Amino acid sequence: MAKDVNRRLADLKSRRRGNSTVVMDSAYATASNRSEKFETRSTKQWAKYALGIMQEVDPTYTRNSVAEGERVKSQISNRVDRDIKFEYQGSVPLNVHIRGVSDIDILVLLGQYLTIDTQGVRANTAAYSDWVGPSGIDQLAALRNELEVALKAAYPAADVDITKDKAIALSGGSLARSVDVVPSHWHDSATYQVSQNKRDREVKIYQKNTHNTFLNRPFLHIDKINEKETYTRGGAKKIIRMLKNLKADSDNPTAILINSYEIAGLVYHFESSSMSVPVYNELALVAVAKQQLTRLIDSKLWAMGLNTPDGIRKIIDSEAKFNSIKLLRDEVSELGKNLAIELTSRYWMDDLETLKALRESYIAE
Template sequence: MSKDINSRLSDLKSRRRGISSIYALDSINSATASVLKEKFEQRADGEWSKYALGAMEEVDPTYTKNSIAEGERVKSQISNRINTNVTFDYQGSVPLNVHIKGVSDIDILVLLKDFVTIDRHGAKANSVKYSTWTGPTAVVLLTTLRSDLEALLKESFPKVNIDVSGDKAIGMSGGSLSRKVDIVPSHWHDSAAYQLSESKIDREVKILEQKKALTFLNRPFLHIDKINTKDSETRGGTKKIIRMLKNLKADSENADLILVNSYEIAGLVYHFENSVIDVPIYNELALVAATQQQLNIMINNKAWAMSLDTPDGIRKILESEEKFNSLRTLHNEVSELVKNLAIELSTEAWLTSEQEINTLKKSYIRGV
């Protein structure tokens, strides 16, 4: 049996606000946090409508600001203590603003500043801009960087749990930190596109895989730009759907069967048709119906769905049969939300699938 709506709303609000010990850090009075109403709760009377709106709404900017502040505090300690010349940047759900937790993890790229690899086919590959490197390999440099980071973080944050078991990141949690922070040793890679544009969007990074003694390519800034662009083209519909799907996965009693991660969920929504997810704010619940229909198209067109690339072009979104099959579980979660919303909005006891969709498409939700 699926989670009842009261449990869903309670878990959603807890997730968005974080645990009570964090309230003071986020300028929210813990004594009043339980009765504090968010914007989405004021826009609808029905519980399912409140849940859907809350699942789509961005986390309160106060929490996001404090997540970044924790990242800045960690960056400052690294800068003050490390001997290697490094620079920093963020990747992941927080800078993209599709995170669903008030107390959200934050990923910090720690990039070697004096070492860069390049696409040899780029227009400037043979120019004076780049010189031949004769020093240690990228893996050696990043392994050394990681070792230095592990030591200085343990020294700088003696009460924080420093987890060095991760293959790609050093995990920091607890103690004086109000957020989990992942430190990712990496270096720049200047792609052919970047050599022409010199835009950060086109600049790539290579991240250390410690256990394999390898590096892998990542395009975090292109991913963010692609999603931001689509979000602008759809009046915010793109990010609302990404957040909703992430929340539905989090609240699912079959979450372990939904194998697509946050990055892949964003990639799937990136391939939704713009015309059906571009709706005015008063018609926001129509996005739930559109999501059901778009996922249904993917499920019924397996070859096409499995051919879809991530927005940054790094790889296929659905890399395995298991991931494709798990879309059905995610689709079921969306379908359940569609059904309950339609019944709530129409006050009918039962509706056909077509009536459910039409009810959401014609729905009206007040502003604040």
């Protein structure tokens, strides 16, 4: 951890508030100038930083990210001549994003086409009819082409990157946020056919490079993390944001190969009881994060067998990613040491003393 705490706080504020030159409304400008609550809860710099990396981004910025997504959706609706539907996925709707100008992911779904699990209870009923027309893959390829043309026309001054496999990436120009547009269609799983609950509905996302699709469960992922959040009284998302911020502030973020989705997946498997702490004891979550990451490291076989919350795949699927857990744990450990020393006004503390100081910490609400 080469960056000192003042540099970290400055980077955190910049990240949370964003550096966009586009002001979407007066509330945006107001939020940029005021102090956030975490900055007033302590006079100690490491405590401010630790509190700040756990908190949600100001709702003003989140609303502006969604507003930019709505603007892109409107442009697509006006320019693409086919029946389509929209859904959001990713960190913004889950509220674990760490940037004031966070990217937003939009699923663009075929409106008249879906696939089903043929073993589902509704598969051979009047709920579904046989499709007569172009294949789903061909429709998605056509939709991808239409979206590329439409978005280039709608945003001539922006960077419209059409080279990516799964998404068309928009940034710059009149856009205050980066937006990923993802062609896809619904897939009604056997579970969804019974529950009719959106969390169980799957999507198939088009891959341009291979002219194929892959299965995704974005709403189940969101629902599972939200359940964990409820069980932990808000602790789960605070730790997810903490780990994402620590990765961003590390000396070499690209060496930590675990992405946002995987960080959320790991925290999902943390012990719920340990993450449930009162607000005045929030700094204890730094100790919790270290202990739970250590638990993963000490139980490698178990850790590498853990599935993502949506059950799609293994979270840690390589040695490099497993080693990334160690790098992330090192970041948490160093934060904990600096924080405990600051809280106790001591010059040095061992690991057990550090954990004790964090567990017993108190910060006014």
